[in-house]
Amino acid sequence: MLLVSWLAALGLAGPLASQAQGLSVWNNKQCAVVLTYDDAIDADLDRVVPALDSARLRGTFYLIGSSPVVARRLPEWRRAAQRGHELGNHAMFHPCDGSLPGRGFVTPDNDLSKYTVNRAVSEIRANNTLLAAIDGKATRTFAYPCGDRQIGGVYFYDQLKPDFVAARGVMPGLQTAAQVDLSNVQCYAINGQDGTYLVNLVKQAEQSHTLLVFLFHGVGGGHSLNVSLPAHRQLLRYLQANEQRIWVAPMVEVAEKIKQAQPAGAAQK
Template structure:
């Protein structure tokens, strides 16, 4: 009898954790999240108008020390009012200064020289600042450089109650509810990609009914950029295929996905 109860319990546990394919709004084949980091001028000059023209929504991850804040904060308020997410990218874009290509990290913003509590305070203060722009309390976080340790210790785990999700893992597609970790959502860095490459990625996601997240910085300017032509080619494809490719803010995509996963 005991063996039978254990077996039945095992079946219940397996059923509870079994993979379940996502079902996206309107029967769409994929959920596409476009995210733009660092609050760059090209995002206000080109990206927001291009998205609005096509009726697409995206997430903009703003460090509060961005030169476009406060100089162009009214434009960020307008972006939020148009339905775009203002995501959290901390106060000062602190990153680890260790490793190749990190020479630009200033000593006083080096995460290796800070404590988790310091960084957590910066991120929560950024939430307050962003709420003053958009009036919202639900948003997502992208840790700058995807670095999640300060002084060698994790600082993001304690912040989970304050965010719907994190973009915080290397490239990959999330194809079902069992696979999904809202606080380790993968992103593709698309620096230098062509329009054809980005379209191929979202179509790959559609074939798997997956969540796919693309991470941009500059568009036609600034650092880690893609060309405006490649970016517009992707947006044209998404707009033409809205019924198949649900393109929305990361917070909306993840609230939908978490509801399906019961989390």
């Protein structure tokens, strides 16, 4: 902040001051990168957590409370949280809007279009209770199942803003801290892209001093949406090799910094 004040005194408080303030949000590094992994699958614990730990990186795992992998491997999730990974909320039953095109996979029981807002909110809060019992934490972030944000035209997350620091969406984009909408954080969903593509996204974030959020499902298999182990490994190696320039942290930590930097109510829709 001293640099911003100094620039202002010199009459340079435009783009240079804005850039300096933006970099301070990213822990005085060139950009922020968040690695997120959805759905609580075996690959998370078998391959992703060990890979992140080996590279001394931390990620966010969005857990579906009803996933059998949560119940069956609960001590491993707890240990992951103890090592600094975030256990995020991906709803209790992962309801998606079955009325939308291409949603033949949605079952009647988990059709968000047939939910009430109160039901959705209650299930998400119940998942928070489960997650708190696993990791002992009161602060975390949410990820919209299938990226669906509305029930009957109502944004159900509006009732959940006091419960979370932020919510991750599914639309792609690189944004400065001032541009981030904490109720719908943008991300890049990865499915089959190679390691060069992943690294080039990071380089774009470095050049533009922005936030880059990755959305992964399967890593080396385990999900219909997948990234290969070599591609994922190439990304982690680049992030580790450039840790002096790139801030890699769980979503909750990055979102908290953004929230502190934004004026009250800024970039919230």
